[in-house]
Amino acid sequence: xxQLVESGGGLVQPGGSLRLSCATSGFTFSSYAMSWxxxxxxxxxxxxSAISGSGGSTxxxxxxxxRFTISRDNSKNxxxxxxxxxxxxxxxxxxxxxxxxxxxxxxxxxxxxxTMVTVSS
Amino acid sequence: EIVLTQSPGTLSLSxxxxxxxxxxxxxxVGSSYLAWYQQKxxxxxxxxxxxxxxxxxxIPDRVSGSGSGTxxxxxxxxxxxxxxxxxYCQQYGTSGLTFGGGTKVEIK
Numbered sequence: 001x002x003q004l005v006e007s008g009g010g011l012v013q014p015g016g017s018l019r020l021s022c023a024t025s026g027f028t029f030s031s032y033a034m035s036w037x038x039x040x041x042x043x044x045x046x047x048x049s050a051i052s053g054s055g056g057s058t059x060x061x062x063x064x065x066x067r068f069t070i071s072r073d074n075s076k077n078x079x080x081x082x083x084x085x086x087x088x089x090x091x092x093x094x095x096x097x098x099x100x101x102x103x104x105x106x107x108x109x110x111x112x113x114x115t116m117v118t119v120s121s
Numbered sequence: 122e123i124v125l126t127q128s129p130g131t132l133s134l135s136x137x138x139x140x141x142x143x144x145x146x147x148x149x150v151g152s153s154y155l156a157w158y159q160q161k162x163x164x165x166x167x168x169x170x171x172x173x174x175x176x177x178x179x180i181p182d183r184v185s186g187s188g189s190g191t192x193x194x195x196x197x198x199x200x201x202x203x204x205x206x207x208x209y210c211q212q213y214g215t216s217g218l219t220f221g222g223g224t225k226v227e228i229k
Contacts, residue, residue: 035218045158045166045209047218059217095165105213107156107171109178114165 009115022096125221144210
């Protein structure tokens, strides 16, 4: 069974940092691009970042560019998101999602359960 | 960036009714790179349709997608209680990834 399990969320002050992890299983992790998608409380979905299967290519939404860094460890089948200079508007549930193909543009066929990030003083 | 506009915002229907949801793009979505997701409260989204009209694994054939260019439609032919949820469209053309604002399908 394919599984994505996020961790690392929590309460952080504005300007602070947090590192999210997404542990995966049930598929050949290195063969697929991966992504982070977030959802602010009561709001819709927002794509945040994506990374190719090899980790050599990364992409970011303008809202997080320069503050967030996506990475992966294919030996550990794990995806990461380093979030710096956090703002109140970054408060959201962060989902790890797998692309349906190897490309970094596509639909997301598998999602994790999400981890909540709250930025507040 | 391609902006996706979903309508209506809320659809009030009864079990057994037909649901028709619209997703309109601000510019053409290349090669029908359009997906639909269902999300229930407290749960992650679930992929229903990709490539505008291909059903994802395990999705029943009463759920269908159609459209091309800038106008796309998700149709649920006969609503079952499990179908009452929020639905999002997503485009993944060459201009990046964006989601629509969602349509809530509620029980009338």
